Amino acid sequence: MPVTETLGQATIDGLAYLGDLAILMGRSLHAIIVAPFQGQRLRGQRVVHQAMSAGVGAIPILSLISFFIGVIMALQSAYELRKLGAIALVARAVAISITRELAPLITAIVVIGRSGSAFAAEIGSMKVNEEIDALETMALDPIQFLVAPKLLAMLLMLPCLTTWADFMGILGGATFGVSVAGFTLGSYIQATLHSIAFRDIVTGLIKSVMFGAVITAVGCQEGLSTGLGAEQVGRSTTSAVVKSIFLVVAVDLVFTLLFYFTTSR
């Protein structure tokens, strides 16, 4: 097959996949926003259950990782800033890199590993065991029943987790600042608050909402398109993780570009 044809086919497949994700998102958002006004109930209990497992359950590991990332960021920036005699800027470097970029991204990656893969595996096994067919024949829309509660939980939990990761990352930076760079806890917090703008946190949170949508859409789409057999469930899970990481980084790039060009003038 000529290279142009392969490239063309890959582009068409990629666009078709994005189209499938958009349709899934659209139908889920319809189930969350519009359907409750048409007399169809939103399954609050399932939303809470998902929020607990995808959100609250992620707190311990996310705390640890973002704390470490905070320390690492402080170390890496101190390495260069020390040469310039500007070690006091460590707090600023940590605060900006964590709130604008690292906390949303690390949170997304932790959630992909814990929940994006779980969505694909859960829905994939349901597909293999005819449970999705059973839902349909019981007049229950699988998107309304399975995907919408997951999406709502993720849209609510990702910003919360990201805020928590912001806090833990800065705490990590502060640990380094206080123990090595001559800060007191008070002066570190003051330097942090002085260096970050409200906008930094908000842009991070906006990105985290988008990441939540991407992770849910990819995880559920991969689950719903699982073929027959247990092996396919494994394939869907792997594929969900790889595609989610790629799309989260791509969305991150787009939004960072957008924020850069809309706020730097």
Next chain:
Amino acid sequence: MRPRSSRDESGRQADGGIAIRVRNLRVNYGEHEVLHNIGFDVKAGETIAILGGSGSGKTTLLRSLVGLERPSGGAIWIRGQDLCCISPREMAELRKKFGISFQGGALFGSMTVGENVALPLREHTRLDDSTIEVLVRLKLEEVGLSGYEDYNPAQLSGGMKKRAAIARALTMDPEILFFDEPSAGLDPIIAAGIDDLILKLKRAFGMTIVVVTHELASAFLIADRMVLVDKGNIIAIGTPEEMKANPQPRVRQFLDRVPDPEVSADEGFLDRLTQNLRL
């Protein structure tokens, strides 16, 4: 595209005691046509067995009847409604009148048996929790599974899973019950128990029952009429007595359990084995 008038006419006819009407049904998987020009009727209150060997297309036929496969041609009317042309909302309403027991049970692994059976009631009715609880117990009692409400489906044996799936299919008091291979993979005693259960449901509730199976004994016991599917075609329809008397060679082969001739006796056998080889 069929002319509208013929669809309407058939639709009206379907109201007169016909629960399911299938005409010229064709279903494709990609390029491959698996069902060719299938046509039959199921009368209201009748138990029909769709028989056929593995890969004959009988499960695809059942999936088409419940709207899980989209036909590439022909039409299916359920209670007078043409499946091709009804809105998703009408389809949902129609499906509330179905009960389906899938081959593997298809019980939701994340819920207990009781929650599985209660699910259609919780989703489609406004009954309070205690009424739902009583109804769940009643349905489980009907299938001989009382006391298993709090079990996880993974804790049940194959036969119990099928019974639980039947209890779930019965929850909304359906007008039409579909069974996909109800006794496949079960030992003869448990399989006979499932047959008894189907007969009991037929007598007690007068439901229209469609059973897809390859178990001859079971089909002859429960069915009022039988449809024999072979390679995507219907080769015989009739009562169990008519089927027993059917002289067609392929029908006889299936009913008398005669194996296909040895493939190695076939003339093209060696050619097929060696094709595409550079010898």
